[in-house]
Amino acid sequence: MFSHKFIVRQLLAVCIGLLATVGLSAQEIKIADPASVVVIVNRDSNDISFMDIKSHKIIGSVFLGNNVNPHMAMMSSDGRWVVTGGTRANKAYIIDVATLTLKKEIAVGFAPEHLAFSPDGRYYYQGNPDDDSVSVIDMVSLTVIKTIRGFAEPLNITFTPDGSKAYVANYGSHWVGVVDVSRHELLKKIHVGSAPAIASIDPERYLGGIKGVSNVSISNDGRYLYAADGDLGIVTVIDSREDKVIKKIPVGADPWRAFMSHDGRYAVTANNGDETISIIDLQSAEVVATLESGPEMMGINFAADKAFVISSTTGFLYVYDMKGLKSAGRIKIGEVQIETSTTDTADEKLYLASSTDNSVYVIDAKTEKVERVANVGLYPWGTHILDSKDNYCH
Amino acid sequence: MAFIDLSAMRSATVLKLSLALLLLLDMSLAQGHGVRDRTRAEGLKRDTAVSASQAVELTLTLVEVEQQVLQTWVRTAATIDEAGRVLSATLCSDEQELLKLGQRVRAFPPDSKSSIYQARISALHAEDDCLHVEAKLAGKAYERSPLYVMEVITQRGRFLAVPSEAIIEEGERQIVYVDMSGEADAASAESADDVTDDTVDEKGHYRPRQIQRGLQGELYTQILQGLKPGEKVVTLGSFFIDADYKLKSSEQATSNAHHHH
Numbered sequence: 001m002f003s004h005k006f007i008v009r010q011l012l013a014v015c016i017g018l019l020a021t022v023g024l025s026a027q028e029i030k031i032a033d034p035a036s037v038v039v040i041v042n043r044d045s046n047d048i049s050f051m052d053i054k055s056h057k058i059i060g061s062v063f064l065g066n067n068v069n070p071h072m073a074m075m076s077s078d079g080r081w082v083v084t085g086g087t088r089a090n091k092a093y094i095i096d097v098a099t100l101t102l103k104k105e106i107a108v109g110f111a112p113e114h115l116a117f118s119p120d121g122r123y124y125y126q127g128n129p130d131d132d133s134v135s136v137i138d139m140v141s142l143t144v145i146k147t148i149r150g151f152a153e154p155l156n157i158t159f160t161p162d163g164s165k166a167y168v169a170n171y172g173s174h175w176v177g178v179v180d181v182s183r184h185e186l187l188k189k190i191h192v193g194s195a196p197a198i199a200s201i202d203p204e205r206y207l208g209g210i211k212g213v214s215n216v217s218i219s220n221d222g223r224y225l226y227a228a229d230g231d232l233g234i235v236t237v238i239d240s241r242e243d244k245v246i247k248k249i250p251v252g253a254d255p256w257r258a259f260m261s262h263d264g265r266y267a268v269t270a271n272n273g274d275e276t277i278s279i280i281d282l283q284s285a286e287v288v289a290t291l292e293s294g295p296e297m298m299g300i301n302f303a304a305d306k307a308f309v310i311s312s313t314t315g316f317l318y319v320y321d322m323k324g325l326k327s328a329g330r331i332k333i334g335e336v337q338i339e340t341s342t343t344d345t346a347d348e349k350l351y352l353a354s355s356t357d358n359s360v361y362v363i364d365a366k367t368e369k370v371e372r373v374a375n376v377g378l379y380p381w382g383t384h385i386l387d388s389k390d391n392y393c394h
Numbered sequence: 395m396a397f398i399d400l401s402a403m404r405s406a407t408v409l410k411l412s413l414a415l416l417l418l419l420d421m422s423l424a425q426g427h428g429v430r431d432r433t434r435a436e437g438l439k440r441d442t443a444v445s446a447s448q449a450v451e452l453t454l455t456l457v458e459v460e461q462q463v464l465q466t467w468v469r470t471a472a473t474i475d476e477a478g479r480v481l482s483a484t485l486c487s488d489e490q491e492l493l494k495l496g497q498r499v500r501a502f503p504p505d506s507k508s509s510i511y512q513a514r515i516s517a518l519h520a521e522d523d524c525l526h527v528e529a530k531l532a533g534k535a536y537e538r539s540p541l542y543v544m545e546v547i548t549q550r551g552r553f554l555a556v557p558s559e560a561i562i563e564e565g566e567r568q569i570v571y572v573d574m575s576g577e578a579d580a581a582s583a584e585s586a587d588d589v590t591d592d593t594v595d596e597k598g599h600y601r602p603r604q605i606q607r608g609l610q611g612e613l614y615t616q617i618l619q620g621l622k623p624g625e626k627v628v629t630l631g632s633f634f635i636d637a638d639y640k641l642k643s644s645e646q647a648t649s650n651a652h653h654h655h
Contacts, residue, residue, distance in 0.1 A: 033498070138630065140613060141457045220536070221505060222506040262533075264536060
């Protein structure tokens with residue numbers, strides 16, 4: 001039925017395959033389970049380190065190069081890659097998770113910072129705020145296949161659950177860009193609001209250093225988008241089916257972004273202008289509580305029915321009871337500058353990057369017990385866990 | 395009755411005429427194939443060329459043939475317990491053989507993939523020809539959906555593979571377009587009369603090649619025969635390359651046929 005040559009060739013192919021597999025597993029596999037690690041972005045040591053979630057030991061780190069300054073990292077849904085943008089190197093970096101090796105450096109636009117994967121993991125969108133562009137990287141060929149231009153300081157990128165569209169937040173303006181993912185083209189600009197009349201009186205404040213939209217947060221059902229605008233002090237609700245603004249919710253001054261509670265009930269904005277948080281009930285799209293917080297808020301995490309607000313320069317985590325919608329004290333991390341945090345997939349622990357003491361703090365959300373993991377790298381800037389609901393950056 | 399007989403006669407005549415027409419058509423088709431076969435053997439283009447500007451326009455993307463980790467994501471519907479902690483599903487397809495305890499699972503309600511939950515396979519029980527699967531979620535599921543989509547990520551090993559989208563189905567055959575850059579100069583010289591000015595100076599010649607595939611994974615497909623490690627195949631844009639190749643081949647065949655006659 002089969003020729004002798006064919007059978008020999010098949011046997012040879014199987015043997016080569018086996019050898020390759022055995023060789024690789026014996027020699028190189030360092031992380032067999034991508035869900036078992038916390039990814040740490042070390043800005044000043046220019047590396048990405050990987051910490052075991054259970055033991056809190058650093059498994060290894062991947063050096064990216066001198067003066068790279070990685071900003072944010074994310075793991076692909078198949079657990080195969082970790083990607084990061086090097087802000088000073090104008091490059092994207094692709095790390096093979098299993099072997100902890102740098103697979104590829106890819107030139108992108110100026111000062112890459114925030115990024116996102118399409119839900120199927122096929123495309124990696126890298127925002128380049130100083131270039132007003134987004135680089136589209138094909139994760140199969142590991143090449144830039146397109147550069148989408150026309151943004152205004154693009155920061156965070158949010159894909160719809162079906163992967164058909166991506167929403168790009170423009171911090172240098174007051175609109176959200178809608179990208180058609182099938183063609184990687186900017187389809188539409190959704191204006192979240194107009195610059196106030198005072199802009200003409202005080203253009204330096206309102207037009208000089210614009211504080212626009214840093215992130216577009218998405219509801220659990222994927223239907224609605226919430227874009228906080230710093231200058232306008234509002235959260236604009238967008239219907240993703242029609243890409244139309246359906247409501248503008250006034251919140252505190254200079255909201256950084258809306259952080260979504262995991263149960264899908266609330267969006268919480270960190271208002272750095274008046275050092276408050278606004279809690280928005282997503283059912284009624286109304287602010288149901290405005291609570292005092294601290295200065296320089298960088299992020300909010302949710303776990304154990306609480307919200308943890310990171311006040312960067314004070315070294316405090318402000319805690320809120322999300323059932324009673326009231327303040328629940330604060331946790332002193334130390335005389336340190338704390339940055340951003342991720343929550344584990346069990347919603348039990350937070351992994352907080354602390355830049356000035358080169359540490360990650362592990363916080364038990366229920367007991368509020370804090371454990372320090374020192375020497376994770378220089379100036380840890382952010383953390384990431386596969387499939388966490390709190391994967392964000394500054 | 396006379397009307398019926400007439401009708402039957404007409405039917406028989408129509409049937410005979412149809413058969414004759416079919417025979418004629420078959421003969422002309424056979425003759426047509428013969429002409430095409432002769433012209434193809436002599437002068438069909440062996441590859442297609444794409445200029446750098448066209449490649450950008452097509453987002454033409456190449457991938458090196460190499461060893462890749464193949465994953466199969468086994469997808470099934472699951473119910474969830476009242477506590478929102480354990481997913482249960484029954485799998486009756488061949489894919490049940492791929493499932494093992496401890497494998498990573500991604501779960502989400504069918505109406506939205508916006509909220510992904512992580513889980514692990516915690517129990518497997520054979521039930522007749524099917525497999526009952528339980529997966530324990532890392533955290534509590536908040537959505538009150540009665541059903542969840544469960545994606546079990548199974549590792550198949552490392553194989554010589556190409557991205558699945560590089561493979562073009564042509565009936566029973568599978569084709570990939572291989573980058574012939576190394577032979578670009580020769581190919582350009584051969585085809586200089588046939589291509590437009592902006593293509594002759596450019597590298598980027600692609601030739602179809604039949605392959606034999608093995609396992610089909612989530613992103614990659616195993617190659618059993620037809621490709622060597624290090625060769626480059628077209629992924630994004632392969633459809634356009636294929637269309638261009640066939641169009642030019644057809645034009646050339648027509649031209650050659652006219653020339654012969």
